[in-house]
Amino acid sequence: MKKWAFVSDFDGTISKQDFYWMVIEKYFPEGRTLYDEWKSEKVKDIDFLSRVFKSINQEEEQIIQDIYDMAIDPHVPDFIRKVQENGGDFFILSAGTDFYIKHTLEKYGITNVPVFSNEGFYKEQNVHMNVQESNWHYHERYGIDKSKVIKKLKEEYETVDFIGDSEPDSHPAVYADTTYAIGVLQEILKERNVPFIPVSSFKEVEAHLIDSKVVTGEG
Structure with missing residues (x-):
């Protein structure tokens, strides 16, 4: 494992x-x-x-x-490298589409990051989604069932941490070992009595991981 x-x-x-x-x-x-x-x-x-x-x-x-042109949390590229350097694997789990996610990763030179999302492709001046009911992580409402992905990863990893910011993220948060919550997800998890660590940035997540000795503060 x-x-x-x-x-x-x-x-x-x-x-x-x-x-x-x-x-x-x-x-x-x-x-x-x-x-x-x-x-x-x-x-x-x-x-x-x-x-x-x-x-x-x-x-x-x-x-x-x-x-x-879309802004990202500026610390994300460094954070991903920090996870990978400390023996972790970083994944992206999105109910959007991998079309714009993969272009973002390319822009920042981020590699070795698997993406679980709805397949997207360019056609006739637009972005189309290819959602297959036969996919193991299919969900009728979201296209992808984030909870299924987290549960599957927990079969492969000793520890699975998760971070999200909105309602679809409240479902996988139930199964993660540690959930970091941004924005409205904090209130949702409070209401549902799901434990979480409130953060506003990946810099704060990294600080918590360093304090917990999951990663080192070097580098």
Whole structure:
């Protein structure tokens, strides 16, 4: 059995802004109404995202540039290296799509980071999602069942830590050995009596790992 896995959500956790909000603000203002319907649970997460991502109507080069322009937590690249240097494996777990995640990793030269997410691809000026019900981690609402991924990793690793920021992250948080919560996830986990460590950045997570002697403070 392997020693340690650190699993991170992407949108709003690694990235400062959800990719769908960037699309809505830049290309799809009508998406605000759709957002309200989604938040009132009239529309499933996967249907909301699919509709937004298919409303960009730009060439692939422009979409990739938009992805590159999205801000991330500046400490993430160093944090990933710190995890890897201390015998851990870093994973990204997202209910968005791997299309923009993989471009972000490429931009920052981040390697050896497996991505669990909904498959995404460029076609006809938009980003399309390929969600297969036959996938072992399929979920009807989110496209990907984050809890299943965490539980599967726990079969392979002695310790699985997780960080997230929103409602979909409340489900895998139940199964992680340690959950770091950003933003609204803190209140959700409080209400559900799920233990967590409140943080606002990966710098704070690293400080906790150093204090816990999971990683060294060197380097």
